[in-house]
Amino acid sequence: MDHSSIAIIIVGILLFLGCFLIFVASVGIVRFPDFYSRLHPAGKTDSMGQAMILVSLMIYEGFTLATIKLIIIVLFIFIVNPTATHALANAAHAGGVVPWRKGEKKR
Amino acid sequence: MFYWAAIIIILCAMLVLYRAIKGPIICDRVLAINAIGTKAVILIALSGYIFERPHFLDIALTYALINFIATIAFQKYREMGRLD
Amino acid sequence: MSEHIVIKRVSNFIIPFIQLFSLYVIAHGDISPGGGFQGGVIFGASIILYVIAFGMKDGRTRISEILTDFMNSIGVLLFAGIGLACVIMGGAYLEYTKLAGSAGEGHGSHAEHALHLAGHLGIYGIEIGIGIVVASVMITIFFETANTQDDD
Amino acid sequence: MSFILTSIVMFVFWMLISGETGVIFIISAIVASLFVSFISHDLLFPNKNTTLSLKRLLRLLKYSPWLVWQIVLANLDLIYRTLHPSLPIEPHMIEIETDLKSDTGITILANSITLTPGTVTVQARKDGSFLVHAIAHGPANGLLKGTMQAKIKAIEGDEA
Structure with a gap:
């Protein structure tokens, strides 16, 4: 097995993991009972899945300028995505949305 | 390989679109739109590799940025009732 | 209420990078996607993010009304000036290769190089002009629309 | 400078x-x-003392591997909670107090809380107190113990 086919297998695994994480995030956004708990998959799993797919693209690309651009996008995502999540939570809190308690009806 | 990943991500975006349509409060809708935006960033990056034009990464970076500004603007408007 | 420390600090951190990225998009307009319009929009978006995070007053001290009006005129003048310069040099409007002047005449590789450089610099100047116009127009529109809520 | x-x-x-x-x-x-x-x-670099900012940047680089590991743990936790048929979550709000002073420290802690298992920052205040939404009792305990606050306090340093 030569070097490039190993790289292709790693790319495939990372791509699959990223797609799986994004799928889990989508299911979580649909399935969780209220707004605050929906923030958890949107904030964590989505950014991790994004990072996984971009890392797989990095390995596919090898070491070129596009790789550096991908690294910049990943860093940008990990700074910006939690901030957006925090901003949404803050907006809901300021608007007086109360958190769901166990046993209540789904909203 | 990238082709199938792109198709899976489009299906996930459709799943999230359910929340954007149903979403009982406005924050739910904005959350769903934000999630669709993050998926769009990946789709742009992936399509750059499907069509072998890595320049698409510039557009992905720009899209991530615009998505962020939209969310911050929503937060500001929601709290203050104005943008400035 | 809360003071939005997180949003302010993160906006602080990324605004210079956004501005540099917009200039990069303008400068690489002829070899990659983007160009004057897109770069100008990104630059305007960075100022809009600053105003959203810090408020109108801070935004106006950073970029004043006079400056946006000035930028608006300068951009159009740059665009029209390059176009008219082509006409003065004896070509059509925006026919960049005429900017090379006498260096572009003849058939040697030297003349070809001059023509190429003139074309490149012409497009470059046009992109910068469009970028300045679009950025200042976006900033002006945002300031004006955000301001109308003061009156009622 | x-x-x-x-x-x-x-x-x-x-x-x-x-x-x-x-x-x-x-x-x-x-x-x-x-x-x-x-x-x-x-x-x-809003700080007047720029060398201090650079020192903090180096300490931040030392902190990031731990953060990446916490992000992986957070994702495993969320995969379990999302795909479990009976949806094992008990959302509640918690208040935590820290002695962080600088804006940068508060920002790093707020974003780290959002990325680590089971918690999302809802409000971050100037005096260093946080309002946090926790998805269950188990993962939020790590935050109440205060390991992350200590690590970020070390990044901020005593000079601030």
Whole structure:
């Protein structure tokens, strides 16, 4: 097995993991009972899945300028995505949305 | 390989679109739109590799940025009732 | 209420990078996607993010009304000036290769190089002009629309 | 000082994303980085003492591997909670107190809380107190114990 086919297998695994994480995030956004708990998959799993797919693209690309651009996008995502999540939570809190308690009806 | 990943991500975006349509409060809708935006960033990056034009990464970076500004603007408007 | 420390600090951190990225998009307009319009929009978006995070007053001290009006005129003048310069040099409007002047005449590789450089610099100047116009127009529109809520 | 540092950072950033080495591109890189640091040099390094900011940046690099591991744990936790048929979550709000003083420290802690298992920052206040939404009792305990606060306090240092 030569070097490039190993790289292709790693790319495939990372791509699959990223797609799986994004799928889990989508299911979580649909399935969780209220707004605050929906923030958890949107904030964590989505950014991790994004990072996984971009890392797989990095390995596919090898070491070129596009790789550096991908690294910049990943860093940008990990700074910006939690901030957006925090901003949404803050907006809901300021608007007086109360958190769901166990046993209540789904909203 | 990238082709199938792109198709899976489009299906996930459709799943999230359910929340954007149903979403009982406005924050739910904005959350769903934000999630669709993050998926769009990946789709742009992936399509750059499907069509072998890595320049698409510039557009992905720009899209991530615009998505962020939209969310911050929503937060500001929601709290203050104005943008400035 | 809360003071939005997180949003302010993160906006602080990324605004210079956004501005540099917009200039990069303008400068690489002829070899990659983007160009004057897109770069100008990104630059305007960075100022809009600053105003959203810090408020109108801070935004106006950073970029004043006079400056946006000035930028608006300068951009159009740059665009029209390059176009008219082509006409003065004896070509059509925006026919960049005429900017090379006498260096572009003849058939040697030297003349070809001059023509190429003139074309490149012409497009470059046009992109910068469009970028300045679009950025200042976006900033002006945002300031004006955000301001109308003061009156009622 | 912050002007020079910002223009250096901007120039390096431009060269990383561009990679063109023509004379026109180098000149526009220099002009663009000087222009950006002219209009926003106080944004990137708001601290007057810039060497302190650089020291903090190095400490932040030391902190990031731990953060990446916490992000992986958070994702495993969320995969379990999302795909479990009976949806094992008990959302509640918790208040935590920290002794962080600087804006940068508060920002790093708020974003770290959002990325680590089971918690999302809802409000971050100037005095260093946080309102946090926790998805269950188990993962939030780590935050109440205060290991992350201690790590970020170490990044902030005593000088602030």
